Amino acid sequence: MTDHRPFPLWNAEHAAGLDEPGLLLYRSNLLGSDLRITNYGGGNTSAKVKQQDPLTGQMVDVLWVKGSGGDIGSMKRDGFSTLYLDKLHALQGLYRGLEHEDEMVGYLPHCTFNLNPRAASIDTPLHSQLPYAHVDHMHPDAVIAIAAMANSEEITQKVFEGTVGWMPWMRPGYELGCRLKAYNAANPGLRGIVLGGHGLFSWGETSQSCYENTVSLIERAQAWLAQERAAKKAVVFGGARFDALADEERRSVLARVLPVIRGVASAGKPKLLHVNTSPEVMEFVNSADLEPLAALGTSCPDHFLRTKIRPLVIHEEVWRLDGDALKAKLDQLLAAYRADYAAYYERCKRANSPALRDPNPVVLLLPRIGMVTVAADKATARIAGEFYVNAINVMREANAVDQYVGLPEQEAFDIEYWLLEEAKLQRMPKPKPLVGKVALVTGGAGGIGQAIARRMLAEGACVVLADIDTEALASVSAELAKAHGKDHVRGVRCDVTDEASVIAAFDTTSLEFGGVDILVSNAGIASAAPLEDTSLALWNRNQSILATGYFLVGREAFRVMKRQRTGGNIIVVASKNGMVASNQATAYCAAKAAEIQLSRSFALEGAPLGIRSNVVNPDAVIRGSKIWTGQWSAERAAANKIDEGDLETFYRERSMLKRSVYPEDIAEGVYFFAAEQLSGKCTGNILNVDAGNLPAFTR
Incomplete structure (x- = not known):
């Protein structure tokens, strides 16, 4: 399903007020805003800029080029490396040939202009050696489709009528920069160069002309492919073999299957999942050519670095299974994939290759359902899916016009286990707990x-906020997503008293992330009334939300955790009132006591499965707590015969430590139980966070 949307237009009015680095940033962000032009983190851009040398005061040529590890779509000005161009050119005298080209990376810091701390990428020589003021290196689907055809050189000539050159695949680095320079010198007047199996180099004398040249070449490739496909009356991917499930059935299957997949894939290290059911994906997974094309692997190195060399196909006879049968079959499939990957490693490894990495699949293709991608964090899983969509687009176009070819296995391995790539991985910061x-x-x-959500997010968790207040839920979810990233936060309306609503909330969580590891049961109300004035309606409301609601969410979390078979953590936010009764709060105190006993029951049944359950008991959390915005504040003041404005002082002075308790204090208690390294051997416990309340001491 080809995307015919126009590419973003250059805004001359906006660009008029920008300096050269600003124009480069604008061009980069514009190119990176469209995944048809380049993948997340893929491609790079540069500009050669005249600047004053801070040491000599002389004007010198400085190469501004996307730094290592950045993303042109989202980068800021500090995402560029800056290097003296004359020093980069002088590196030619140090180059000892292809077998030693990796050592050239070590010289790049010596070329740094103005002490810029941004590390230069391996692609720097590709930009420094081309003689143009502005250079783009993109990975557009349409051009990679041509680059990945069996007759790529001939077709490149035909598509661009000699205005774009072609070079065979070569790993990025100093040698490729030298060959690009020589090829360009031998073929004057080119608008760009296609690198077999990889992508497009293009250029211009201004940022605007460079951008327009790049987009024009991509549009030309798109138009030619569409014309050829129509002329050949090509049947995409061999035609449809399967029908997609209806949305409701697909959701039901995924909610059941994803936690099992996640558990099997998470052996030794937690993983998160991302589901993609876009039209491109559905066309591919339901096609006759799914398995032969999937087995060929991807072509562009940026693709398989994110997705592994090939995906795993999981057919309907597997995902229709349930329980132990489903887990056993998935175990078998993943074991076979791991063995195949280990064999690939053994076939291709060099004497100095890094050790075998995680051999589990990243991309799972489920006919009739879609694609599931698996990674250590949500953003990486999502981006891997986006990369595989690019690979699907490449395979579609290449096979419709010519014959798609993947990157040779040894070349793929040498990129995946490149020592420079390994060094980059080793520099990654230690993941949060x-x-x-x-x-x-x-x-x-x-x-x-x-407060609990913020604490969890700060430690790297993905958080699903479940609440009945849709307006507050939308506001808080948006705020936390802005602070911690959209991949980490979801909001779902949930009425904990409604069984269907609770089940739907956990289904949504499984569809968004693959399952759940930590349940914080925190929904609450508060009410007070003398015993004789406590109506059955008030009693039932407390029991419904605080007892039945905690039972329902605990049960559903337990079910998901059991399917995952990776343990789990249930944390009940109860109350001091569950330990010691308060005057004129019978319904509330009884329900809070029920929560504590529920947690103990969860702990008892969960222990054989590695599921822990513990209680955090707050007391008198007045600031920031919503339960004090209703009648509870007035009711507790009346029960204690004080003015409502004196409540915080009253509770503070009542505590042994004479300190107020805040939402952030409760969040710390919850995090203690959530963190395996802190409380991994704790279950069935109660932690009072109440500044000291003698009657509530646990016994």
Whole structure:
């Protein structure tokens, strides 16, 4: 399904007020805003700019080029490396040939202009050696489709009528920069060069002309492919073999299957999942050519670095299974994939290759359902899916016009296990404690719920906020997503008293992340009344939300955790009132006591499965807690015979430590139980966070 949307237009009015680095940034962000032009983190851009040398005061030529590890679509000005162009050219005298080209990376820091800390990427020589003021290196689907055809050189000549050159695949680095320079010198007047199996180099004398040249070449490739496909009356991917499931059935199957997949794939290290059911994906997974094309692997190195060399196909006879039968079959399929990957490693490894990496698949293709991608964090899983969509687009176009060919296996291995890539991985910071974990927080839009969510997010977890207040839920979810990234936060309306609503919330969590690891049962109300004035309606409301609601969310979390078979963590936010009764709060105290006993029951049944359950008991959390915005504040003041404005002082002075308790304090208690390294051997416990309340001491 070809995307015919126009590419973003250059805004001359906006560009008029920008300096050269600003124009480069604008061009880069514009190119990176469209995944048809380049993938997330893929491609690079550069500009050669006259600047004053801070040492000599002389004007010198400085190469501004996307730094290592950046993304042109989202980068800021500090994402560029800056290097003296004359020093980059002088590196030619140090170059000892192809077998030693990796050592050239070590010289790049010596070329740094103005002490810029941004590390230069391996692609720097590709930009420094081309003689143009502005250079783009993109990975457009349409051009990679041509680059990945069996007759790529001939077709490149035909598509661009000699205005674009062609070079065979070569790993990025200093040698490729030298060959690009020589090829360009031998073929004057080119608008760009296609690198076999990889992408497009293009250029211009201004940022605008460079951008327009790049987009024009991509549009030309798109138009030619569409014309050829129509002329050949090509049947895309061999035609349809399967029908897609209806949305409701697909959701039901995924909610059941994803936690099992996640558990099998997470052996030894937690993983998160991302589901993609876009038209491109559905066309591919339901096609007759799915398996032969999937087996060929991807062509562009940026694709398979994110997706592994090939995906795993999981057919309907597998995902229709349930329970132990489903897990056993998935175990078998993943074991076979791991063995195949290990064999690939053994076939291709060099004497100095890094050790075998995680051999599990990243891309799972499920006919009739879609694509599931698996990674250590949600953003990486999502981006891997986007890369495989690019690979699907390439295969579609290449096979319709000519014959798609993947990158040779040894070349793929040498990129995947490149020592420079390994060094980059080794420099990655140590992951936070909750990376790869999914927490669902009921009452997530309230004061305590928000504080808990923030604490979990700060430690790397993905958080699902479940709340009945849709307006507050939308506001808090948006705020947290802005602060911690859209991949890490979801909001779902959930009425904890409604069984169907609770089940739907956990289904959504499984569809978004693959399952759940941490349940924080925090939804709450508070009410007070003398015993004789406590109506059955008030009693039932407390029991419905605080007892039945905690039972329902606990049961559904337990079910998902059991399917995952990776343990889990249930944390009940109860109350001091569950330990010691308060005057004129019978319904509330009884329900809170029920929560504590529920947690103990969860702990008892969960222990054989590695599922822990513990209680955090707050007391008198007045600031930021939503339960004090209703009648509870006035009711507790009346029960204690004080003015409502004196409540915080009253509770503070009543505590042994004479300190107020805040939502952030409760969040710390919850995090203690959520963190395996802190409380991995704790279950069935109660932690009072109440500044000291003698009657509530646990016995």
